[in-house]
Amino acid sequence: MKAGIPSKLIALTCFIYLATGQLSIARTLYKLEDKQGQTTYTDQIAPEKAELNHEIVNSKGRTIETAKEEPTKSPEQLQLERRLEELRKEEAKLINKQKIHDDALLGTYHTKGEIVAALNNRMEEFESQTRSLGDSLKNTREELKEYFKSAANFEKNAQKIPKVVLDNIKASQLEIESLKSSIISNQEKQRVSKEEFKSDIQRYDFLMQIAKKQHETISIPSIQEANSLGLFYCDNDHQCAKAWIIARDFINKYSTTPADIFNDKLIMNRPPTKENDISLSLSRIAVTGSDYLLFLDVLCHNSAEGKAFCESDKVKAIRPAFRPYVNEVLSGTR
Numbered sequence: 001m002k003a004g005i006p007s008k009l010i011a012l013t014c015f016i017y018l019a020t021g022q023l024s025i026a027r028t029l030y031k032l033e034d035k036q037g038q039t040t041y042t043d044q045i046a047p048e049k050a051e052l053n054h055e056i057v058n059s060k061g062r063t064i065e066t067a068k069e070e071p072t073k074s075p076e077q078l079q080l081e082r083r084l085e086e087l088r089k090e091e092a093k094l095i096n097k098q099k100i101h102d103d104a105l106l107g108t109y110h111t112k113g114e115i116v117a118a119l120n121n122r123m124e125e126f127e128s129q130t131r132s133l134g135d136s137l138k139n140t141r142e143e144l145k146e147y148f149k150s151a152a153n154f155e156k157n158a159q160k161i162p163k164v165v166l167d168n169i170k171a172s173q174l175e176i177e178s179l180k181s182s183i184i185s186n187q188e189k190q191r192v193s194k195e196e197f198k199s200d201i202q203r204y205d206f207l208m209q210i211a212k213k214q215h216e217t218i219s220i221p222s223i224q225e226a227n228s229l230g231l232f233y234c235d236n237d238h239q240c241a242k243a244w245i246i247a248r249d250f251i252n253k254y255s256t257t258p259a260d261i262f263n264d265k266l267i268m269n270r271p272p273t274k275e276n277d278i279s280l281s282l283s284r285i286a287v288t289g290s291d292y293l294l295f296l297d298v299l300c301h302n303s304a305e306g307k308a309f310c311e312s313d314k315v316k317a318i319r320p321a322f323r324p325y326v327n328e329v330l331s332g333t334r
Contacts, residue, residue: 119197126190137179144172230296230319246329255280275305296322
């Protein structure tokens with residue numbers, strides 16, 4: 001009986017064959033050509049050769065496709081990229097923090113004069129606190145003088161200074177040091193607050209200059225265009241807030257369908273359910289940071305009769321009436 005090849009050896013041989021076969025199939029071979037026209041073949045492109053023309057080829061050297069693989073990055077390059085990503089995240093935090101501050105600044109003050117007035121009021125508060133602390137310091141020093149006089153009288157009469165007098169002297173001395181420290185601290189807070197206000201004024205001026213440049217590029221609708229399209233233009237938050245409430249009254253007056261949505265960006269009544277229904281909506285469209293267009297839209301029933309009704313003089317008169325209505329209520333003439 002012939003000795004057979006052990007089954008374990010066959011299995012191992014098959015495994016090695018399959019593994020090496022898969023590796024050879026999976027391996028990518030590159031053909032590189034340098035500036036002198038010299039050709040080399042490799043399965044890995046070094047970073048210094050990443051810019052060379054190269055192609056992916058098969059085992060017979062035939063080109064499969066032209067490619068440009070990202071170079072293998074060194075540990076130093078990877079560390080630099082990670083550091084750059086960390087810095088960008090910190091930068092994004094600062095930008096977001098500045099945006100929050102800018103939004104608060106523009107939302108709190110409508111003019112530079114308001115910031116200056118707030119600065120003056122804050123400075124007066126600090127100065128009042130400093131004066132109050134100064135008065136307390138003066139009074140405590142006067143009290144300390146009296147305690148010293150009392151102690152001197154006891155010594156003059158060869159008497160022991162009472163403990164209560166010594167305690168009062170010590171307490172007054174501590175109070176004086178505390179008041180002096182509070183005055184210095186308050187003056188430092190005043191200095192910091194003044195610098196912050198000055199910074200806010202400079203930032204406000206800068207933001208207003210940007211807004212002015214943006215405003216100059218805005219195409220403000222003409223009266224004819226605004227009436228035809230149902231537009232009302234407002235150039236500050238205060239005016240827009242009032243116009244928004246007035247516009248809601250206008251919608252309730254002319255719309256035949258009940259209210260559906262009301263927020264600071266959209267007012268919308270429910271869609272028409274009958275052929276002679278009118279549904280109005282209003283959207284607040286931002287033009288710049290404080291400039292908006294209020295756009296009134298008219299919706300009729302989705303039917304032939306509804307569309308015909310939308311073309312009637314009654315419905316067509318709604319849009320042109322919108323802007324004058326808001327202006328008249330704002331000015332108090334309606």
